[in-house]
Amino acid sequence: MPLTNAERQRRYRQRLKARASGALVVEQVQMAVERAIHALWAYHERPSPSGIAWSEIDGCRTLEAYRSELERSPANLLQTCRAFLPDFSGLTVQEATAIAEVIAMADVLRLAAPTRVDFAALAPVD
Numbered sequence: 001m002p003l004t005n006a007e008r009q010r011r012y013r014q015r016l017k018a019r020a021s022g023a024l025v026v027e028q029v030q031m032a033v034e035r036a037i038h039a040l041w042a043y044h045e046r047p048s049p050s051g052i053a054w055s056e057i058d059g060c061r062t063l064e065a066y067r068s069e070l071e072r073s074p075a076n077l078l079q080t081c082r083a084f085l086p087d088f089s090g091l092t093v094q095e096a097t098a099i100a101e102v103i104a105m106a107d108v109l110r111l112a113a114p115t116r117v118d119f120a121a122l123a124p125v126d
Contacts, residue, residue, distance in 0.1 A: 029105060033077070036102040039095035040080055041066055046090070078106050085115065093119060 003011075018024050041063050044054045060066040070077045081099045088096035100117045107114050 032098070032101045032105065035098040036077070036081060037067060037070065038063075039091065039098040040070075042095055043091055049090075077102070081106075088117070 015024075044060065044066060046054075048054055048057060055061045058069070060069055070080065081102050084091060084096070084099055085103070088099065091099065096117070096119065100115075100119075103115050103117075
């Protein structure tokens, strides 16, 4: 059954109110981390600079295995993201953005100065 215009507006206002109150912060962080994991996996699926498949180097042949490796230690995800600093070479702009968001969130949680990323300087990946 389609929603009435009033119901759509009510739901929209509820989402705005939840976003403004911070109620969705955890969900937004989870989505950002998920985007970063998929960006890292997309990079992992491309050949390494030496031409060897990353799966031959680290043994991760599926996204689930890769995620498991990132989950094995609390620092693995952030270390993997920071490995692309300072220029995010080998990543598309969308992948670099997803990874930079996770780095920025980690900086905020550590009360550290934010890591600056110059997205204009990123080289496009084919």
